[in-house]
Amino acid sequence: MKHPPPSRYESVIGLEVHAQMRTRSKIFCGCPNQFGAVANSQICPVCAAFPGVLPVLNREAVNMAIKTGLAIHGQLRLFSEFSRKNYFYPDLPAGYQISQYELPIVEQGHLMIDSPTDKTSKRIGITRIHMEVDAGKSLHEGILGASWVDLNRTGTPLMEIVSEPDLRSSAEAGEYLKKLRAIVRYLEVCDGNMEEGSFRCDANVSVRLRGTTTLGTRCELKNLNSIRNVMRAIDYEVERQIELVEHGEQVVQESRLWNADLNSSRSMRGKEDAHDYRYFPEPDLPPLRITPERIEAVAQTMPELPEAKSVRFQTQYQLSAYDAGVLTSSRELADYFEAVAQHTADLGHPNPKAAANWVTVELCGRLNRDNREIQHTPIPAHRLGQLLAMIQRGTLSGKMAKEIFEILFTDGGDPEQIVRQQGLQQVTDQDAIVQVIEQVLDAHPEDVGLYLAGKTKVFGFLVGQIMKASQGKANPALVNQLLQSQLLKRG
Amino acid sequence: MELSRLSLAHAADLLRKRSLSSVELTRFFLTRIEQKNPELNAYITVDEEGALAAAQAADARLARGDGTPLTGLPLAVKDLFCTHGLRTTCASKMLHTFCPPYESTVTRRLKEAGAVLLGKTNMDEFAMGSSNETSFFGPARNPWNPARTPGGSSGGSAVAVAAGLCLAAIGTDTGGSIRQPAAMTGITGLKPTYGRISRFGMIAFASSLDQAGPMTRSVADAALLLQSMAGHDPLDSTSIDAVVPSYAEALTAHVQGLRIGIPAEYFAEGLTDAVRDAVERAITTFRALGAQCIPLSLPSTPYAIPTYYVIAPAEASSNLARYDGVRFGYRCENPKDLQDMYARSRAEGFGAEVKRRIMLGTYVLSSGYYDAYYRKAQKVRRLIADDFQTALAQVDLLLTPTTPETAFLIGEKNNDPVRMYLSDIFTINVNLAGLPAISLPCGFDANSLPIGLQLIGRPLQESTLLTAGQAFQQATDWHLRSPV
Numbered sequence: 001m002k003h004p005p006p007s008r009y010e011s012v013i014g015l016e017v018h019a020q021m022r023t024r025s026k027i028f029c030g031c032p033n034q035f036g037a038v039a040n041s042q043i044c045p046v047c048a049a050f051p052g053v054l055p056v057l058n059r060e061a062v063n064m065a066i067k068t069g070l071a072i073h074g075q076l077r078l079f080s081e082f083s084r085k086n087y088f089y090p091d092l093p094a095g096y097q098i099s100q101y102e103l104p105i106v107e108q109g110h111l112m113i114d115s116p117t118d119k120t121s122k123r124i125g126i127t128r129i130h131m132e133v134d135a136g137k138s139l140h141e142g143i144l145g146a147s148w149v150d151l152n153r154t155g156t157p158l159m160e161i162v163s164e165p166d167l168r169s170s171a172e173a174g175e176y177l178k179k180l181r182a183i184v185r186y187l188e189v190c191d192g193n194m195e196e197g198s199f200r201c202d203a204n205v206s207v208r209l210r211g212t213t214t215l216g217t218r219c220e221l222k223n224l225n226s227i228r229n230v231m232r233a234i235d236y237e238v239e240r241q242i243e244l245v246e247h248g249e250q251v252v253q254e255s256r257l258w259n260a261d262l263n264s265s266r267s268m269r270g271k272e273d274a275h276d277y278r279y280f281p282e283p284d285l286p287p288l289r290i291t292p293e294r295i296e297a298v299a300q301t302m303p304e305l306p307e308a309k310s311v312r313f314q315t316q317y318q319l320s321a322y323d324a325g326v327l328t329s330s331r332e333l334a335d336y337f338e339a340v341a342q343h344t345a346d347l348g349h350p351n352p353k354a355a356a357n358w359v360t361v362e363l364c365g366r367l368n369r370d371n372r373e374i375q376h377t378p379i380p381a382h383r384l385g386q387l388l389a390m391i392q393r394g395t396l397s398g399k400m401a402k403e404i405f406e407i408l409f410t411d412g413g414d415p416e417q418i419v420r421q422q423g424l425q426q427v428t429d430q431d432a433i434v435q436v437i438e439q440v441l442d443a444h445p446e447d448v449g450l451y452l453a454g455k456t457k458v459f460g461f462l463v464g465q466i467m468k469a470s471q472g473k474a475n476p477a478l479v480n481q482l483l484q485s486q487l488l489k490r491g
Numbered sequence: 492m493e494l495s496r497l498s499l500a501h502a503a504d505l506l507r508k509r510s511l512s513s514v515e516l517t518r519f520f521l522t523r524i525e526q527k528n529p530e531l532n533a534y535i536t537v538d539e540e541g542a543l544a545a546a547q548a549a550d551a552r553l554a555r556g557d558g559t560p561l562t563g564l565p566l567a568v569k570d571l572f573c574t575h576g577l578r579t580t581c582a583s584k585m586l587h588t589f590c591p592p593y594e595s596t597v598t599r600r601l602k603e604a605g606a607v608l609l610g611k612t613n614m615d616e617f618a619m620g621s622s623n624e625t626s627f628f629g630p631a632r633n634p635w636n637p638a639r640t641p642g643g644s645s646g647g648s649a650v651a652v653a654a655g656l657c658l659a660a661i662g663t664d665t666g667g668s669i670r671q672p673a674a675m676t677g678i679t680g681l682k683p684t685y686g687r688i689s690r691f692g693m694i695a696f697a698s699s700l701d702q703a704g705p706m707t708r709s710v711a712d713a714a715l716l717l718q719s720m721a722g723h724d725p726l727d728s729t730s731i732d733a734v735v736p737s738y739a740e741a742l743t744a745h746v747q748g749l750r751i752g753i754p755a756e757y758f759a760e761g762l763t764d765a766v767r768d769a770v771e772r773a774i775t776t777f778r779a780l781g782a783q784c785i786p787l788s789l790p791s792t793p794y795a796i797p798t799y800y801v802i803a804p805a806e807a808s809s810n811l812a813r814y815d816g817v818r819f820g821y822r823c824e825n826p827k828d829l830q831d832m833y834a835r836s837r838a839e840g841f842g843a844e845v846k847r848r849i850m851l852g853t854y855v856l857s858s859g860y861y862d863a864y865y866r867k868a869q870k871v872r873r874l875i876a877d878d879f880q881t882a883l884a885q886v887d888l889l890l891t892p893t894t895p896e897t898a899f900l901i902g903e904k905n906n907d908p909v910r911m912y913l914s915d916i917f918t919i920n921v922n923l924a925g926l927p928a929i930s931l932p933c934g935f936d937a938n939s940l941p942i943g944l945q946l947i948g949r950p951l952q953e954s955t956l957l958t959a960g961q962a963f964q965q966a967t968d969w970h971l972r973s974p975v
């Protein structure tokens with residue numbers, strides 16, 4: 001944020017997330033639910049809304065919506081219905097979008113987030129989750145005076161997850177999105193990829209004077225294709241609205257299109273707001289009835305969710321809340337950590353805290369530098385586990401371990417073998433270390449004298465000289481211990 | 492032997508005995524269509540090649556002795572059932588060259604049962620009309636008097652059956668579109684329970700009301716066709732997943748002790764004397780057969796027309812949005828831009844009645860009007876259904892006239908849509924309630940025009956309708972009268 005808003009204003013933010021569900025087939029026909037295929041190759045008469053064809057609801061999509069509803073502690077409606085949202089657009093073949101409108105499958109859920117603003121845990125209400133169908137894509141490039149339509153995406157099942165206007169800053173919005181995205185990824189109902197549009201977010205933003213309770217006029221921000229953009233667009237919008245209010249002007253309710261390159265948004269008025277969607281219940285689909293038994297069966301398939309996992313990590317591995325939070329931010333990262341911890345334990349040197357450190361600091365840091373996700377780590381968990389066990393065993397110093405780590409990251413391989421090949425093994429042979437100590441002490445008689453006269457500060461200097469003389473291979477703990485006794489011998 | 496009046500069972504028997512081949516029978520109808528269709532305009536498309544190929548295949552099966560109930564029987568279907576590779580127009584300029592790349596469940600099941608499809612019959616454009624006059628291909632004409640309409644919207648199917656241009660036909664009924672033309676052409680028309688027959692591949696007019704059904708020269712024929720078409724279809728989520736009983740068995744049951752309700756509201760103002768007299772004579776016939784006829788009331792009856800003309804156009808306005816010139820169907824010449832393409836393709840591709848209903852439907856769904864029209868209509872629809880449920884708890888069937896009057900002149904009601912809509916006043920409520928009903932020939936007026944009576948049953952009780960209908964046709968010969 002360039003200028004922090006004057007503190008007498010408060011921003012009120014609600015998010016609408018469209019999550020594409022990772023079902024095998026589309027929501028209303030048997031076509032594969034896949035991306036990246038040749039245009040219009042993944043379609044059938046239902047996708048293209050040919051005359052007389054009918055939608056058939058995909059059970060897997062319903063189960064995914066149930067799963068998500070359970071994960072956000074929502075109320076599941078045993079009776080929900082689909083409606084038609086009518087409007088003309090070439091990438092909407094039927095002339096209507098089938099969407100749950102009056103009776104959505106999930107209502108009244110919530111998520112807990114750690115508010116970066118208040119430094120507290122905060123409950124963010126989720127008004128509803130409803131199922132709907134994605135539209136195709138219009139492509140306006142290529143030929144002059146015409147457009148192409150690709151219907152491959154038509155029929156992709158979507159969940160629209162609508163939050164309450166409970167968020168008070170762009171940072172909270174970012175936190176909420178991260179949490180929600182982690183959940184849909186944990187559940188494997190959505191891949192959460194904002195850049196590719198499988199997890200899309202619109203933000204409703206308004207401002208009001210702090211202490212007031214009525215909501216200001218809101219604007220809807222669109223085209224936010226990363227969490228960073230969501231946050232930037234909110235900051236821009238909050239500033240824009242405050243400026244308007246400060247100048248005694250009115251905020252106009254409208255949709256605004258975010259332009260990440262220009263770092264600003266522009267009004268979409270006249271395009272979106274003129275629509276009367278003429279919603280009415282979809283007569284081709286009977287109301288959706290789900291049974292408590294079905295909900296229970298879906299609940300049985302739920303994986304451990306981030307919050308529960310974090311609590312378990314704190315008790316089972318004695319991790320800090322922070323580390324547990326970082327490690328459980330994605331299922332893959334949590335699984336990786338657990339595999340590393342398990343492997344070091346199997347090698348007889350359990351140290352989950354060290355494992356957590358190495359995973360969150362070294363590995364994640366290194367992956368970040370390469371812009372890689374944990375799924376694409378070049379170091380398999382058992383190799384990192386091996387490395388950690390070697391540190392525990394005292395075979396490697398922390399410094400050496402980092403060198404091996406870098407080799408593992410760039411070239412791969414077995415850490416034991418690398419150590420042997422590079423001669424990096426830590427020297428734990430007492431006689432060898434004593435020999436080096438003797439040489440160093442002989443070379444520094446004044447310092448020995450100073451030490452014996454009570455100037456113990458030189459001890460650190462001597463350790464450094466010994467480590468240097470051993471090319472860093474001497475076990476530092478042993479050096480400390482043996483230097484002490486060798487110095488005393490000279491007293 | 493008059494081939495043009497053969498019953499399905501009789502024809503099937505002749506084919507099985509090899510005293511007649513399917514090719515012979517098919518050629519007979521193709522020739523007859525060639526002679527009579529120019530005047531009657533019953534068919535939009537005649538599929539001579541496809542029909543003869545199917546007939547040959549049927550003869551081969553029959554020769555092997557493994558015929559199914561409909562093997563080799565030449566039928567006609569309304570031109571809104573999608574037929575793979577065969578033009579399906581919905582009698583609209585919008586689809587006048589449309590060739591579906593898929594098959595409707597109804598035609599698929601008929602073909603699987605062995606039927607030979609002669610062609611696609613004329614109808615009101617998108618099934619919107621009560622006289623077959625809104626067809627892009629011109630009106631079908633009533634064989635009893637070609638100056639008159641055969642009713643609609645399944646007018647072409649009715650004409651083809653009445654005039655012997657097929658053994659039997661399939662129609663669809665959204666507000667009376669099977670029963671009203673059946674009554675006006677002196678044939679039997681059955682609208683099954685909503686959901687009894689799959690709507691997949693049947694071009695939609697009003698999804699919550701549309702239902703396919705047989706149009707035949709006898710109740711026995713209707714039973715046979717219903718048997719082949721009924722049953723759940725995974726491609727239609729609104730089709731009912733219930734066991735399909737043997738309808739042939741229903742034909743052998745008795746009407747002794749059957750309770751038939753006579754709703755007073757159907758014998759009120761607007762009903763012509765000729766129709767009233769014929770229907771009252773039919774009531775006497777049922778009494779004579781041992782049925783009990785009980786007067787009762789369906790007080791919500793007067794609300795049916797306004798309710799229907801909110802709900803059906805609302806659904807139609809949305810169902811017909813897909814005809815936008817983008818992927819199939821008519822596209823205007825040289826569109827300036829997208830908006831122009833939408834506007835002109837639809838303005839040029841749809842006829843006046845279709846546009847009227849799209850506008851009506853768009854209006855009643857608009858914000859600010861939704862509650863006053865669409866939502867209220869849905870509530871009234873529920874009241875109408877409740878009324879029927881109450882009545883049908885006391886009786887097994889209801890008996891009414893099918894239409895208030897006999898076939899009217901072509902052009903007579905063209906400029907007065909509301910008068911035209913009243914033609915369906917006795918049939919529309921049945922669609923709103925989703926019930927099964929059948930129209931049976933029960934007499935003629937002074938102009939020798941046929942009169943129909945309607946029997947209305949409980950949900951999924953088509954068998955009761957067939958039992959009563961069969962008993963009536965065994966006691967009368969109205970259904971055997973032929974216009975040609």
Ligand SMILES: [Zn+2]
Binds near residue numbers: 029030
């Ligand atoms: Zn498809």
